[in-house]
Amino acid sequence: MNDQQVAVPEKLPAEILRVLFSEEAISSRVSELAGQISADYEAIGAGSVLLIGVLKGAFIFLADLARRLTVPHRVDFIALSSYGQMGAVSGAVRLLMDLREPVAGRHVIIVEDIVDSGQTLAYLDRMIGGREPASLRRCTFLRKHTDGQATVPIEYVGFDIPDVWVVGYGLDYAERYRTLPYIAELRPDVYREG
Ligand code: IMP
Numbered sequence: 001m002n003d004q005q006v007a008v009p010e011k012l013p014a015e016i017l018r019v020l021f022s023e024e025a026i027s028s029r030v031s032e033l034a035g036q037i038s039a040d041y042e043a044i045g046a047g048s049v050l051l052i053g054v055l056k057g058a059f060i061f062l063a064d065l066a067r068r069l070t071v072p073h074r075v076d077f078i079a080l081s082s083y084g085q086m087g088a089v090s091g092a093v094r095l096l097m098d099l100r101e102p103v104a105g106r107h108v109i110i111v112e113d114i115v116d117s118g119q120t121l122a123y124l125d126r127m128i129g130g131r132e133p134a135s136l137r138r139c140t141f142l143r144k145h146t147d148g149q150a151t152v153p154i155e156y157v158g159f160d161i162p163d164v165w166v167v168g169y170g171l172d173y174a175e176r177y178r179t180l181p182y183i184a185e186l187r188p189d190v191y192r193e194g
């Protein structure tokens with residue numbers, strides 16, 4: 001069909017309020033992150049890096065980031081689910097699919113789509129950290145400013161955003177809008193209950 005229909009902001013779906021980061025802004029930030037990560041791991045002579053993408057949200061970010069790294073790397077995925085709906089903080093995280101790659105002795109980077117309460121990252125950090133990696137760092141495309149966020153260090157952050165529900169570039173609202181090429185804010189009346 002027409003490529004323009006996906007990229008042009010005037011064609012925003014009705015539930016979307018505004019675009020926070022355009023396709024171009026995302027692309028240049030991902031390149032910067034990839035450059036920073038490559039330089040850091042070249043400096044420590046890490047050899048190969050193991051990127052662990054958190055499904056489903058991180059699949060697009062991970063694909064873009066990995067293809068711009070200049071250090072040798074491998075890719076694996078893990079799938080988690082939080083109990084509770086949407087932005088509600090339940091604190092309970094469930095493992096849906098484990099890694100295929102062994103972690104022991106590897107230089108690991110956890111790659112997240114977004115850190116909200118931080119519970120998912122805290123859970124992963126404990127789980128993967130417990131498998132004796134040579135090193136462990138965390139990378140998230142977005143970090144939301146919320147009260148009471150779990151205090152897990154995050155070495156690589158794409159963008160800091162306010163406490164709103166965002167979609168696109170891998171992020172969904174009830175499984176919709178994941179493949180929008182930009183990051184957009186959902187209208188508050190869509191995700192906030194009465
Ligand atoms: P946390 O455990 O509260 O940090 O939440 C992490 C997960 O919640 C992310 O991996 C997302 O799947 C989801 N999430 C949190 N905020 C948003 C958002 O604004 N849009 C889409 N997904 C979100």
Ligand code: MG
Binds near residue numbers: 054055056057
């Ligand atoms: Mg997610």
